[in-house]
Amino acid sequence: MDFNLTREQEMLRDMVREFAQRELAPKALALDAKGEFIHDIIKKTAELGLVGIITSKEFGGTGMGHLARMLMIEELSRIYASLGFFFQTGQIGMYAIENFGTPEQKQKYLPALCKADKIISTALTEAGGGSDPSAIQTTAELKGDEYIINGRKVMISEAPVCDLAIIVAKTGDKFSAFIVEKGTPGFTTSGKENYVGLRSLPVGDLVFTNCKVPKANLLGQEGKGLAVAIGGISAVGRTGVAGVALGTAEGAYAAAVKYAKERKLYGKPIAELQAIQYMLVDCNMEIETARWLCYKAAVLLDQGKSPRDAGDDITRCKLYSCDIASKVALRAIQIMGGYGTIPQYEITRRLNDSIELFTAAGTQEIMKNTLARSIIA
Amino acid sequence: MKNTHQVWVWIEHHKDVINVGSLGLLGKARELAQQLGGGNVAAVLAGTDSPQITEELFSYGADDIYLADDKSISLFDSESCAGFVAGLAREHKPEIMLWGATSLGKEIAARAAVKLDTGLTAHCIALDIVEIDNVTQLAASVSGWGGNAIIRIICPQKRPQMATVKAGIFPPARFEKRQGGIIRVKAAQSPARIEVIEVITAPERADAPEQAEVVVAGGWGMSSLGGLEQAAELAKLLGGSLGGTRPSVDAGWISHDKMIGQSGVSISPRLLITLGVSGAAQFTSTVQSSKFIMAIDKNPDAPIFEMADLGIIGDLPEILPRLIEKIKAVKDKK
Amino acid sequence: MPGDIAVCIKQVPHPDCLAKLSLDAARGTVNREGVPAVINPVDRNAVEASLRLREKLRNRVIALTMGPPAARKALEDALAMGADYAVHLCDRAFAGADTLATARALAGGIRSTGGIALIICGNTTIDSGTGQVAAQLAEMLDFPCVTDIEEIMPEDGASLLVKRAWEQGDIRVRVRLPAVLAVNAKINQPRLPNVLDIMAARQKEIKEWCAADAKVEAGCVGLAGSPTQFWQAGEFHARRQGEILRGSPDEMVAAAVDKLKKLELI
Ligand SMILES: Cc1cc2nc3c(=O)[nH]c(=O)nc-3n(C[C@H](O)[C@H](O)[C@H](O)COP(=O)(O)OP(=O)(O)OC[C@H]3O[C@@H](n4cnc5c(N)ncnc54)[C@H](O)[C@@H]3O)c2cc1C
Ligand SMILES: Cc1cc2nc3c(=O)[nH]c(=O)nc-3n(C[C@H](O)[C@H](O)[C@H](O)COP(=O)(O)OP(=O)(O)OC[C@H]3O[C@@H](n4cnc5c(N)ncnc54)[C@H](O)[C@@H]3O)c2cc1C
Ligand SMILES: Cc1cc2nc3c(=O)[nH]c(=O)nc-3n(C[C@H](O)[C@H](O)[C@H](O)COP(=O)(O)OP(=O)(O)OC[C@H]3O[C@@H](n4cnc5c(N)ncnc54)[C@H](O)[C@@H]3O)c2cc1C
Numbered sequence: 001m002d003f004n005l006t007r008e009q010e011m012l013r014d015m016v017r018e019f020a021q022r023e024l025a026p027k028a029l030a031l032d033a034k035g036e037f038i039h040d041i042i043k044k045t046a047e048l049g050l051v052g053i054i055t056s057k058e059f060g061g062t063g064m065g066h067l068a069r070m071l072m073i074e075e076l077s078r079i080y081a082s083l084g085f086f087f088q089t090g091q092i093g094m095y096a097i098e099n100f101g102t103p104e105q106k107q108k109y110l111p112a113l114c115k116a117d118k119i120i121s122t123a124l125t126e127a128g129g130g131s132d133p134s135a136i137q138t139t140a141e142l143k144g145d146e147y148i149i150n151g152r153k154v155m156i157s158e159a160p161v162c163d164l165a166i167i168v169a170k171t172g173d174k175f176s177a178f179i180v181e182k183g184t185p186g187f188t189t190s191g192k193e194n195y196v197g198l199r200s201l202p203v204g205d206l207v208f209t210n211c212k213v214p215k216a217n218l219l220g221q222e223g224k225g226l227a228v229a230i231g232g233i234s235a236v237g238r239t240g241v242a243g244v245a246l247g248t249a250e251g252a253y254a255a256a257v258k259y260a261k262e263r264k265l266y267g268k269p270i271a272e273l274q275a276i277q278y279m280l281v282d283c284n285m286e287i288e289t290a291r292w293l294c295y296k297a298a299v300l301l302d303q304g305k306s307p308r309d310a311g312d313d314i315t316r317c318k319l320y321s322c323d324i325a326s327k328v329a330l331r332a333i334q335i336m337g338g339y340g341t342i343p344q345y346e347i348t349r350r351l352n353d354s355i356e357l358f359t360a361a362g363t364q365e366i367m368k369n370t371l372a373r374s375i376i377a
Numbered sequence: 378m379k380n381t382h383q384v385w386v387w388i389e390h391h392k393d394v395i396n397v398g399s400l401g402l403l404g405k406a407r408e409l410a411q412q413l414g415g416g417n418v419a420a421v422l423a424g425t426d427s428p429q430i431t432e433e434l435f436s437y438g439a440d441d442i443y444l445a446d447d448k449s450i451s452l453f454d455s456e457s458c459a460g461f462v463a464g465l466a467r468e469h470k471p472e473i474m475l476w477g478a479t480s481l482g483k484e485i486a487a488r489a490a491v492k493l494d495t496g497l498t499a500h501c502i503a504l505d506i507v508e509i510d511n512v513t514q515l516a517a518s519v520s521g522w523g524g525n526a527i528i529r530i531i532c533p534q535k536r537p538q539m540a541t542v543k544a545g546i547f548p549p550a551r552f553e554k555r556q557g558g559i560i561r562v563k564a565a566q567s568p569a570r571i572e573v574i575e576v577i578t579a580p581e582r583a584d585a586p587e588q589a590e591v592v593v594a595g596g597w598g599m600s601s602l603g604g605l606e607q608a609a610e611l612a613k614l615l616g617g618s619l620g621g622t623r624p625s626v627d628a629g630w631i632s633h634d635k636m637i638g639q640s641g642v643s644i645s646p647r648l649l650i651t652l653g654v655s656g657a658a659q660f661t662s663t664v665q666s667s668k669f670i671m672a673i674d675k676n677p678d679a680p681i682f683e684m685a686d687l688g689i690i691g692d693l694p695e696i697l698p699r700l701i702e703k704i705k706a707v708k709d710k711k
Numbered sequence: 712m713p714g715d716i717a718v719c720i721k722q723v724p725h726p727d728c729l730a731k732l733s734l735d736a737a738r739g740t741v742n743r744e745g746v747p748a749v750i751n752p753v754d755r756n757a758v759e760a761s762l763r764l765r766e767k768l769r770n771r772v773i774a775l776t777m778g779p780p781a782a783r784k785a786l787e788d789a790l791a792m793g794a795d796y797a798v799h800l801c802d803r804a805f806a807g808a809d810t811l812a813t814a815r816a817l818a819g820g821i822r823s824t825g826g827i828a829l830i831i832c833g834n835t836t837i838d839s840g841t842g843q844v845a846a847q848l849a850e851m852l853d854f855p856c857v858t859d860i861e862e863i864m865p866e867d868g869a870s871l872l873v874k875r876a877w878e879q880g881d882i883r884v885r886v887r888l889p890a891v892l893a894v895n896a897k898i899n900q901p902r903l904p905n906v907l908d909i910m911a912a913r914q915k916e917i918k919e920w921c922a923a924d925a926k927v928e929a930g931c932v933g934l935a936g937s938p939t940q941f942w943q944a945g946e947f948h949a950r951r952q953g954e955i956l957r958g959s960p961d962e963m964v965a966a967a968v969d970k971l972k973k974l975e976l977i
Binding site: 007008011012014015018019047048049050053057062064068 | 903906909
């Protein structure tokens with residue numbers, strides 16, 4: 001077993017780290033306060049080949065793989081989690097199209113997505129409950145060469161800005177996935193929700209009223225829509241959220257260490273107080289554990305394991321990382337005393353971001369259910 | 378004329394004004410020559426025939442001047458200048474050659490060192506004559522990393538021993554009216570491969586730290602002030618210039634041309650006030666000739682206090698507003 | 712331009728770690744153990760400047776370094792930025808070089824590479840920062856040299872127009888090729904390599920040359936070929952008879968202003 005990154009992965013990490021320092025670090029506070037979609041910055045990541053990092057070169061991607069993607073999300077989220085999270089959701093759709101799409105669909109959509117000329121959402125959740133897919137009420141009815149879609153998806157990342165969406169709707173008593181393009185009559189998006197964290201990530205609703213979608217837009221086979229969506233959400237979504245959690249924790253931890261070494265009480269840095277040291281040790285242990293769970297899941301995918309075969313590892317990395325991110329952020333706030341809750345110290349943002357991660361791509365409890373099922377199977 | 382133990386100084390000048398670093402080096406060269414046993418100090422001058430310049434060189438310490446008065450020699454052409462000075466050195470074999478560590482001076486010195494196949498020590502902060510293995514020689518000190526480390530470099534086998542020094546390290550000292558000899562020499566012009574198209578002299582920066590009588594130097598500790606407004610106010614109040622350390626340049630508070638230190642400018646003001654500057658050698662080595670240094674820092678162990686004439690141990694947000702107020706009160710009384 | 716561009720890069724300790732460096736007082740060498748290394752920051756500007764010229768002049772860019780085996784990483788970074796191939800001067804004989812010996816090794820590397828019309832260096836390094844290597848390299852190759860460059864404009868094939876900084880402003884200079892240029896950090900913002908460039912870097916060649924390959928005698932480079940020598944390390948003493956004030960902020964400020972007034976400093 002070799003715990004070293006390849007030289008390419010190392011260079012990628014350094015490059016993303018520098019990008020984050022240049023483009024995000026000076027602006028993070030302002031971006032968070034403004035809460036607007038950062039398409040300009042995302043375009044720059046596309047020029048660097050980051051948006052298509054798990055898409056094949058054939059379709060305009062760079063195909064560097066899942067561990068490279070994990071490193072990228074970790075580095076970006078260390079500075080500004082909203083941008084890391086963009087890759088979580090954006091790449092679910094790209095993964096689904098590449099793995100389940102027809103050759104025409106891949107050619108049509110992937111190159112523009114890799115360039116971030118187009119933004120894609122993936123929509124499963126409805127108001128009736130995200131954890132329970134059977135609550136999906138949206139329907140797609142085949143009439144001639146078209147499906148007619150009716151329903152509403154809620155809490156969808158990038159919904160207010162998306163150019164296309166993958167949605168899961170009921171076809172009869174089964175579920176199917178569709179690609180719906182912006183501008184299709186009957187397809188509208190609603191304004192954005194005001195979330196406390198991940199402020200540069202616009203989240204909102206997708207609304208379908210007698211929306212006619214050509215048959216060619218069916219993604220994967222009819223009736224297999226859940227497999228399409230869950231495959232992507234697992235391999236890309238859960239690992240992505242885990243990476244965002246890891247980076248968020250690292251960012252909070254780094255700030256806490258720096259503060260503990262600088263802040264002096266009783267004539268010496270508070271880092272010399274054992275109570276503070278113990279908190280730092282806990283953070284350090286948790287981050288290191290999360291990191292290896294995350295890297296392992298990514299490596300398994302790079303080795304060609306299916307999302308199902310890598311399922312336990314994916315579940316563990318999502319569950320654990322998202323669990324510790326908020327813990328680390330809270331400890332960082334505690335270490336920083338009264339300054340910790342002042343937004344300018346950029347720690348409350350870490351906490352706010354981390355609590356968005358519990359639910360995204362499947363709640364912590366659903367992760368536990370999944371793992372439990374596997375354990376007792 | 379005694380030919381041994383000579384110490385030479387390359388003279389940089391522009392528009393009939395001698396670079397103050399070159400003038401300071403003449404004084405230092407006198408000291409070194411004495412320690413060597415009383416040799417001559419020679420200034421090497423090219424590209425001018427101004428009598429003011431030569432007179433000034435004598436009064437700042439030169440015994441002799443090697444003068445190539447051909448005005449077509451451009452100090453901007455390091456290749457020709459290095460050829461000229463190396464030729465002279467081969468002939469007269471000086472023991473030591475000193476150069477201002479300026480943008481142009483460094484280029485000439487570096488090339489000359491190759492021509493003479495000898496060592497060149499950069500950005501020296503102290504020069505001493507020492508005896509090692511029975512050889513009397515130059516020990517040139519340069520700053521190392523962090524804290525107050527210095528490294529002393531020697532050139533035991535090759536001659537001349539060469540060093541570059543930033544302006545401000547050795548402040549110029551005028552000697553009593555002295556007379557010396559001008560030795561006129563011809564500079565063989567090599568065909569220029571560099572053509573100077575335009576020299577754009579920046580308008581004298583009135584607020585340049587290296588020229589100011591009073592300098593306020595801001596360090597990383599200014600982060601506690603949330604910026605530099607108060608530091609700027611103090612500088613303005615004292616009619617001085619605001620400069621800073623490398624971290625404060627990196628933080629964007631202070632422009633690069635006002636960075637004080639080994640990678641920036643050296644200063645020798647009447648009064649230097651440091652605000653949250655820890656006192657790393659790369660900084661302190663270039664401010665040591667300031668007349669009076671007052672340091673404000675919250676860390677009683679900060680090395681800056683070791684070189685301060687007056688120190689205030691305290692938190693900048695507490696000290697600075699009070700200091701500004703108090704100085705205002707003094708000024709208002711006048 | 713009839714010839715290639717060589718860009719000289721040095722691997723240095725990470726800027727945040729300079730404070731952790733120490734000197735091996737016995738040998739006068741730097742302990743770099745455990746300190747991460749990077750390309751000297753301004754050398755990335757030099758690579759960027761080379762690549763921009765290549766875009767106009769369609770020649771090749773060759774990255775050159777003299778350094779220990781680990782310095783290969785610096786070359787890989789330059790290749791990822793876009794350099795065509797690299798030369799690594801790597802030999803125990805090169806160790807302990809002063810600037811003269813460094814320039815000699817680099818000059819050997821340039822000569823052995825052949826066909827170089829332009830050499831671009833950084834103006835100065837962050838670890839020892841003498842800023843002497845470029846001019847010494849030029850002298851050894853008998854090339855003209857301009858340092859502290861903030862702008863490069865290609866002219867015809869035979870010369871370049873450059874803007875250099877100096878203490879009193881700027882100078883615009885035309886320099887005949889072949890030449891050595893040293894650039895400062897103002898000249899450009901170095902590009903970040905994109906993912907494809909990073910993956911392609913592995914396919915590019917890094918030639919590893921010992922002293923003999925660079926056709927320099929082992930005695931002329933490294934410690935043996937260095938006229939300057941480390942003598943001793945010490946502490947910098949600029950001690951003054953300082954008075955350190957104590958008391959409340961108001962008391963200290965009052966005492967300080969009194970003193971400054973007495974000495975007629977304000
Ligand atoms: C920032 C963000 C971005 C999102 N982006 C998208 C997107 O792009 N596309 C998309 O489709 N959705 C998206 N979602 C929605 C997300 O997938 C859902 O929030 C999630 O599936 C949970 O659904 P819910 O909010 O309706 O909670 P519910 O499903 O109502 O769950 C409520 C609580 O019950 C618990 N619970 C539910 N079932 C069980 C069980 N069987 N056993 C134990 N406990 C259970 C849950 O863990 C939770 O604590 C996003 C959410 C967030 C916060
Ligand atoms: C504290 C300290 C002080 C020193 N002082 C002196 C001194 O005064 N005189 C002296 O002769 N030596 C000195 N040295 C030795 C000096 O560090 C080495 O000679 C070093 O190899 C090159 O010098 P530099 O880093 O100062 O280069 P600089 O002249 O500052 O470098 C300018 C440019 O030259 C190129 N370059 C430099 N080194 C290499 C390389 N190895 N490979 C490829 N390109 C390169 C790069 O483009 C670089 O940006 C000192 C060393 C230390 C540790
Ligand atoms: C080759 C090389 C060249 C270099 N060249 C230069 C150069 O030209 N110029 C330069 O400056 N540096 C240079 N450096 C960097 C140098 O080593 C130091 O890192 C730097 O000078 C430190 O700057 P500082 O004192 O502002 O910061 P720090 O060392 O971080 O010190 C900050 C100080 O502020 C104090 N402080 C903090 N908060 C407060 C408060 N609230 N109230 C009062 N005091 C407070 C702290 O106690 C501390 O003493 C160079 C380094 C190398 C290796």
